[in-house]
Amino acid sequence: MNPEWEEFACWGCRRLGLRWEGFRHVFGQVRKRIYRRLRQLDLASPADYRRFIENNPWELDHLAFCFRITISRFFRERPVWEALEKVVLPELVQRLTARGERTLRAWSLGCASGEEPYSLAMLWHSGPLRSALALRILATDVDPRLLERAARARYPQGSLREVPDPILQRCFSKQADQFRVRPAVTRYVQFRLQNWRDHSPEEGPFHLIFCRYLVFTYADIALQEQFLEEVAASLHPLGWLVVGQKETLPARALVQWKQGPLPALWQRRRKEGDQP
Numbered sequence: 601m602n603p604e605w606e607e608f609a610c611w612g613c614r615r616l617g618l619r620w621e622g623f624r625h626v627f628g629q630v631r632k633r634i635y636r637r638l639r640q641l642d643l644a645s646p647a648d649y650r651r652f653i654e655n656n657p658w659e660l661d662h663l664a665f666c667f668r669i670t671i672s673r674f675f676r677e678r679p680v681w682e683a684l685e686k687v688v689l690p691e692l693v694q695r696l697t698a699r700g701e702r703t704l705r706a707w708s709l710g711c712a713s714g715e716e717p718y719s720l721a722m723l724w725h726s727g728p729l730r731s732a733l734a735l736r737i738l739a740t741d742v743d744p745r746l747l748e749r750a751a752r753a754r755y756p757q758g759s760l761r762e763v764p765d766p767i768l769q770r771c772f773s774k775q776a777d778q779f780r781v782r783p784a785v786t787r788y789v790q791f792r793l794q795n796w797r798d799h800s801p802e803e804g805p806f807h808l809i810f811c812r813y814l815v816f817t818y819a820d821i822a823l824q825e826q827f828l829e830e831v832a833a834s835l836h837p838l839g840w841l842v843v844g845q846k847e848t849l850p851a852r853a854l855v856q857w858k859q860g861p862l863p864a865l866w867q868r869r870r871k872e873g874d875q876p
């Protein structure tokens with residue numbers, strides 16, 4: 601990358617509490633948005649934009665928007681969904697029903713246009729476990745346009761390429777060149793506008809928390825550590841944290857977390873005296 605852009609990107613990441621390494625392969629998307637902004641503000645270069653932000657700190661909100669990566673798709677990283685279906689969910693449901701619990705609560709943060717929370721709803725709706733417990737999914741994102749798309753629940757074929765065939769038949773209806781998620785599936789999911797840096801939702805403790813390709817890719821390590829403390833407080837003692845297959849938890853936190861059947865699946869280590 602040209603050094604002027606790299607310097608700007610590193611500076612922008614530091615100002616926003618982000619990690620430049622997370623953006624190396626996707627910076628094209630960020631750069632496109634910044635070019636558009638330069639044109640709107642009649643500025644010539646990233647260095648001019650930096651000076652503009654330093655003189656007008658409210659512009660940092662727009663810079664944060666430029667640094668938001670929004671890529672998602674249904675059943676992203678299929679092996680993770682297979683492990684959830686075959687290993688994690690059956691055991692979790694069995695232990696929760698043994699304790700007399702009636703609802704499985706999940707939180708998908710950074711839910712984009714709903715692909716991730718709807719994937720969980722589809723897995724649940726199409727499998728045998730749904731008669732054992734009710735499922736409630738809270739899905740949060742900072743971008744209102746993505747949440748509007750999530751509420752419309754209509755998608756192009758490209759975002760469905762990892763959907764298993766039986767689920768495709770059962771959970772989507774085709775309308776012109778779009779695929780619509782059926783209401784029997786959307787009813788499990790509640791969407792909410794929320795910035796993960798503000799606070800965790802009050803609906804917890806959650807049995808499943810999905811945090812994929814957001815905090816553990818793009819946030820700086822100090823923020824990751826702080827966030828993980830909050831996640832630990834929002835996670836049920838039997839609960840699972842689901843991250844991206846290419847992500848890992850910050851090294852210092854690993855004493856408190858143990859990996860499950862795949863690198864993307866984590867549980868809190870029990871302390872002495874914790875209830876089983």
Ligand SMILES: C[S@@+](CC[C@H](N)C(=O)[O-])C[C@H]1O[C@@H](n2cnc3c(N)ncnc32)[C@H](O)[C@@H]1O
Nearest residue numbers: 669670671672710712741742743795796812813
């Ligand atoms: C790369 S997408 C990942 C989507 C999904 N989790 C997945 O893995 O397919 C990251 C999402 O996080 C959202 N996001 C970015 N910054 C956020 C913030 N501060 N609070 C909440 N969501 C945020 C973006 O709008 C985007 O939808």
